[in-house]
Amino acid sequence: MTAEFIIAVTAKDQPGIIATITEAVFELGGNVTELSQTVMSGYFTLILRADLPAHTDPATIKRRIEGARPELGLAVHVRPYESQPLFVPEEHTGVYFLTVQGPDRPGLIAEITTFLAAHQINIEDLYTRSEGDTITMIFQIQPRTCQGAVQLRQHLAPLGKKLGVAVHLLHQDILRATSEVGAIRRLVRGGTCP
Amino acid sequence: MMRIEDILMTLRMFQDENCDVRTVTLGINLMDCADGDVAACCRKVQDKIRRLAGHLVTEGEAISSRYGIPIVNYRIAVTPVAWWAAGHDEDGLVRIARALDQIAVEIGVDFVGGFSALVEKGATEADRRLIAALPEALGSTAKVCGSVNVASSRAGINMDAILAVSRSILELARRTANADGFGCAKLVIFANVPDDNPFMAGALHGAGEPECVVNVGVSGPGVVKRAVERLRERTGQPSLDEIAEEIKCTAYRVTRIGELIGTALAQRLGIPFGIVDLSLAPTPQIGDSVGEILQAMGIERVGAAGSTAALALLTDAVKKGGAFASSSVGGLSGAFIPVSEDTVLAQAAARGDLSIEKLEAMTSICSVGLDMVCIPGDTTAETLAALIADECAIGVMNHKTTACRLIPVPGKGSGEIAVFGGLFGEAPVMPVRAGGEDFIRCGGRIPAPIHALRN
Numbered sequence: 001m002t003a004e005f006i007i008a009v010t011a012k013d014q015p016g017i018i019a020t021i022t023e024a025v026f027e028l029g030g031n032v033t034e035l036s037q038t039v040m041s042g043y044f045t046l047i048l049r050a051d052l053p054a055h056t057d058p059a060t061i062k063r064r065i066e067g068a069r070p071e072l073g074l075a076v077h078v079r080p081y082e083s084q085p086l087f088v089p090e091e092h093t094g095v096y097f098l099t100v101q102g103p104d105r106p107g108l109i110a111e112i113t114t115f116l117a118a119h120q121i122n123i124e125d126l127y128t129r130s131e132g133d134t135i136t137m138i139f140q141i142q143p144r145t146c147q148g149a150v151q152l153r154q155h156l157a158p159l160g161k162k163l164g165v166a167v168h169l170l171h172q173d174i175l176r177a178t179s180e181v182g183a184i185r186r187l188v189r190g191g192t193c194p
Numbered sequence: 195m196m197r198i199e200d201i202l203m204t205l206r207m208f209q210d211e212n213c214d215v216r217t218v219t220l221g222i223n224l225m226d227c228a229d230g231d232v233a234a235c236c237r238k239v240q241d242k243i244r245r246l247a248g249h250l251v252t253e254g255e256a257i258s259s260r261y262g263i264p265i266v267n268y269r270i271a272v273t274p275v276a277w278w279a280a281g282h283d284e285d286g287l288v289r290i291a292r293a294l295d296q297i298a299v300e301i302g303v304d305f306v307g308g309f310s311a312l313v314e315k316g317a318t319e320a321d322r323r324l325i326a327a328l329p330e331a332l333g334s335t336a337k338v339c340g341s342v343n344v345a346s347s348r349a350g351i352n353m354d355a356i357l358a359v360s361r362s363i364l365e366l367a368r369r370t371a372n373a374d375g376f377g378c379a380k381l382v383i384f385a386n387v388p389d390d391n392p393f394m395a396g397a398l399h400g401a402g403e404p405e406c407v408v409n410v411g412v413s414g415p416g417v418v419k420r421a422v423e424r425l426r427e428r429t430g431q432p433s434l435d436e437i438a439e440e441i442k443c444t445a446y447r448v449t450r451i452g453e454l455i456g457t458a459l460a461q462r463l464g465i466p467f468g469i470v471d472l473s474l475a476p477t478p479q480i481g482d483s484v485g486e487i488l489q490a491m492g493i494e495r496v497g498a499a500g501s502t503a504a505l506a507l508l509t510d511a512v513k514k515g516g517a518f519a520s521s522s523v524g525g526l527s528g529a530f531i532p533v534s535e536d537t538v539l540a541q542a543a544a545r546g547d548l549s550i551e552k553l554e555a556m557t558s559i560c561s562v563g564l565d566m567v568c569i570p571g572d573t574t575a576e577t578l579a580a581l582i583a584d585e586c587a588i589g590v591m592n593h594k595t596t597a598c599r600l601i602p603v604p605g606k607g608s609g610e611i612a613v614f615g616g617l618f619g620e621a622p623v624m625p626v627r628a629g630g631e632d633f634i635r636c637g638g639r640i641p642a643p644i645h646a647l648r649n
Contacts, residue, residue, distance in 0.1 A: 094260075136202070138201055175200060175204050177454040179204070
């Protein structure tokens with residue numbers, strides 16, 4: 001019998017971090033089934049899902065990973081994996097990209113994400129980039145309903161005006177159409193939203 | 195997540211570069227609407243268009259809203275009227291035009307094309323009546339567009355028909371004199387007319403087309419221009435093959451958007467998707483001009499030596515990028531150079547940089563032809579016919595579509611400005627060299643070229 005765990009790790013970036021983490025999981029009798037990592041401003045962060053023996057204690061996993069190479073300064077958080085997602089779209093809404101560009105100021109991200117939360121729109125990925133005083137944010141989002149996407153589009157102009165930034169919404173299919181080589185018919189068949 | 199640069203590049207196309215779907219055009223076969231009673235014929239036409247296209251605009255707007263892509267125009271292209279309205283006199287044909295106008299208003303489309311006749315080898319009685327009815331039909335309606343195909347590479351050039359339509363053009367200009375002859379902006383004279391062109395004023399639903407079909411015309415002069423400018427910013431002095439490559443990649447992206455919108459809309463309407471027309475269609479808006487693309491390529495004064503070569507590069511690169519992007523490319527698919535609708539071209543014409551002769555040369559390597567070109571109001575029918583015949587000769591001998599949308603501006607002479615407003619813009623009246631009228635008066639038909647014998 002095995003149990004699944006979600007393991008999150010942060011550290012100052014340097015070579016050997018993923019090797020250390022995955023080796024520790026392997027030594028505990030586990031198998032990594034999904035992994036995502038990124039590096040930002042020299043800091044490393046990772047989230048992975050792993051199968052481990054059913055009796056494994058989360059505190060043991062944390063201790064083994066952090067203690068494998070203490071000089072790496074790994075900060076580990078472990079929790080049992082629950083397969084039931086808390087956000088489930090009510091229909092096939094498709095994925096959108098919300099882009100925000102304009103002068104940066106404290107609280108801007110909070111205001112936008114609060115707006116999205118109020119409209120039951122889930123953020124699946126977020127990228128920000130600053131150039132001088134200008135910030136670019138790209139949110140990969142999924143609304144709960146098709147109507148939610150329509151309403152979001154209607155609210156974009158007033159939202160942008162209120163926040164003093166340019167806000168645009170792009171459907172994922174548009175980006176795929178312009179950036180990929182696959183047949184358009186497959187894209188359209190994939191999206192069944194009325 | 196997708197590549198950030200890809201996302202920002204696509205965003206720029208819509209945010210800053212006027213990328214849109216220029217037209218969604220529903221082609222509808224009206225052959226089954228023929229009826230000896232003109233009132234019954236009009237009723238059948240309206241019923242069929244209402245049934246097939248009644249939801250075109252609402253469904254199109256739903257797709258536009260879903261994807262966030264503007265669809266600028268919704269249009270209907272019908273089977274050439276002369277085919278199914280044979281037997282009706284000129285008054286009957288005008289009533290049919292008004293019925294088309296009425297249904298266009300009712301369902302909210304911008305134009306209905308197909309008040310047309312195909313007479314490249316000879317005219318039927320119905321064709322002759324339609325050509326005679328053009329001034330009243332187009333002059334008394336707002337949304338009906340007409341076209342006459344007077345030449346083809348297979349049949350040659352029907353000079354009698356050219357002279358007849360020239361007389362109709364002059365009469366149409368007179369009837370719309372208070373709008374600088376604007377009625378003529380709704381009439382196109384073709385050589386090798388395509389059966390699936392979605393762009394007005396020359397759209398029609400030709401032979402061999404299905405019962406009903408969705409065709410799409412993309413746009414994007416602004417996107418192409420900025421792509422060339424950015425290439426210059428990045429590389430300083432790009433070579434022409436680098437420019438061609440950049441345009442090709444950009445045309446690919448623009449066309450894919452048209453293909454996506456057309457496919458999605460066709461699926462939603464339950465109607466087959468026909469073609470994407472790749473033509474770069476300018477508007478008078480700054481940043482949406484084919485002339486500006488030529489300038490970005492280094493043609494400082496459009497019309498100067500080098501303009502034709504630059505346009506050839508542009509047209510070919512657009513076709514190459516677009517052909518790979520779409521499952522089915524059709525229509526005109528080139529670069530449009532409508533003088534009044536392209537601010538840079540209109541300015542070049544006003545300065546004298548761009549003459550009718552240079553435009554004619556440029557049309558030998560792009561689509562469509564002498565498009566939205568204003569000429570003096572006192573031009574004779576024979577001189578007008580000679581202009582059209584020259585343009586047809588280019589199309590016939592080169593196996594390509596060429597067309598004329600010439601506007602004799604009543605009461606105005608060379609150098610004066612004709613103002614149409616909106617997407618039709620404004621342009622100077624350009625001088626026309628007369629002297630070939632006796633050639634036109636010979637009448638008859640210029641035989642098909644030898645390379646028409648391909649079998």
